[in-house]
Amino acid sequence: MEENTLAGFRQLLETRLDVVMHGGNGSALKTTVHGPIDPMDSVDMASHHRDQDLVNMLCYRSQKLVSEIRSAIKRIDDGKFGTCWLCSSSIALERLRAHPTAILCVRCQGAIETLKRRYPVA
Ligand SMILES: [Zn+2]
Numbered sequence: 001m002e003e004n005t006l007a008g009f010r011q012l013l014e015t016r017l018d019v020v021m022h023g024g025n026g027s028a029l030k031t032t033v034h035g036p037i038d039p040m041d042s043v044d045m046a047s048h049h050r051d052q053d054l055v056n057m058l059c060y061r062s063q064k065l066v067s068e069i070r071s072a073i074k075r076i077d078d079g080k081f082g083t084c085w086l087c088s089s090s091i092a093l094e095r096l097r098a099h100p101t102a103i104l105c106v107r108c109q110g111a112i113e114t115l116k117r118r119y120p121v122a
Contacts, residue, residue, distance in 0.1 A: 001082050005093070009100055010076050016100075017069045020062055068101040075103075084108055 040048065075081040082091050084105040091105045104112065 001090075001093075006076055006081060009081065009096065010073060012100055013069050013073050013076075017066065017073075020065050020069065065101075071103075072101045 072081065075083075082093075082096055083089070084091055085103045086108040087105060089105050089107075091102055095102055095106055102109070
């Protein structure tokens with residue numbers, strides 16, 4: 001892959017990393033829901049727990065995305081960006097433009113999706 005193309009992907013990934021980690025404005029992701037502290041009735045408590053569960057899920061997804069983006073940036077540094085982890089063929093540029101953290105080519109990703117459908121995890 002050409003240096004200019006790699007530089008473009010690096011810029012895109014670094015921008016996405018900043019947006020995920022700081023909302024693009026320097027603020028940190030809030031991981032706690034602050035609600036009424038005392039006293040809570042059962043409805044307030046259920047609502048508070050539901051909100052905290054939602055924040056936890058969003059936090060988990062953000063952490064996963066941060067990990068994927070950092071991994072993609074490391075693959076650029078290591079000269080492995082755009083190479084399929086399974087078959088070592090080049091991942092199509094169109095796929096990388098749509099999904100710059102992709103680690104699999106379309107063929108291998110399709111094979112995995114087929115296996116997941118055939119053998120779903122309970
Ligand atoms: Zn592949």
